[in-house]
Amino acid sequence: MMTAKTMEHLILVILSMLVAFGPRFIPLRIFSTRDIPKWFNEWMKYVPVSLFTALVVKDVFINTGEGYVFTGIHNMAKIIASLIVIAVAYRSRSMGLSVILGLVAVTILAMFLPV
């Protein structure tokens, strides 16, 4: 049952765990006995929003299949669905609702607009 691909995936999972564990554990360990330096907090504050935006932009505005081409407003279904998700997230603050309505919106919009 253990194919080469499964083995490869298992190694990836273990490496991912290590990569995920470091940022969670090290600051927790250091700062449970010491105070947090201000510059560290100030810098870290903008990492999530920058990364999430970049990831959203990659999915909505970049065609990775044809060598990372900027698609402008071509993927209209995803653009409209994204606006819906932003509105739902802002009003409901609910993760589950935002994701589900986003999926529903993109499914419906994909029927008559390019994804």
Added chain:
Amino acid sequence: MKNEESRWLEVLKIALPLCLSYIPIGLACGILLNVAGFNVILTGLVSILVFSGGAQFLLASMLTANAPVHTILIMLFFLELRYALLGSSISQYLRNTSKKFLYIFAVSLNDENYAVNYLKFATDKNWTPKDALMVEHYSLLFWACANIIGSLIGNLLSVDLAIVDYALTALFLYMIVMQVVNKLTIVVSFVAAIFAIISMVLLKSTMGLVISTLLASFVGFALEDYLVKRDKKRGFLLKKIKPKASRRVVSKSGDN
């Protein structure tokens, strides 16, 4: 003994809104991982060991795009780097706990259980590190089960990848909205979008994501530093935005 017994129920009640919201996303994540070639055991394993919606969605979508392992790991590292901030901000409540406890706590720390625990620590004097760990484990249980079920359903369904893949984007959009505390955050988001497009088109790889994240977060850091030094704390960009609906999920659990 009776007291012990009612405590786990009390904590479960607090964790439940969060746990329930994990079910649909966990299902979607399990389906995607199945499409990416993960079997049920691997999906269960990654849900427990990595325990991060964003990271697992990213793994799935980068595996289906045949991205090289080092690119996947660099992206994951940046994605998980935000936990450094969460970990350091909650660490003040975990003083006087053992190294072993911190280790176990860190393994299942996550955006959402952090939000619940941080609020409880800040508002409830009787909230202990042990309760916080229990919240983490409840959310982990729900997340892993939903992923495993998703993986099993994924075998039976044929799904349109381009559409299910959008779950990741919706999740990130939600997280962006949750990050917005002032207009400067919105500015940083737009800066990040422009940097992301330019760097990905130029580099023709996902390394563009890493570069644009570093540049945009630095711009945010520098802009805030500049505004604070000029004493513009109450100015247009740094004025706090109050969301229309305050964190309903968290505050509901906070009432209990």
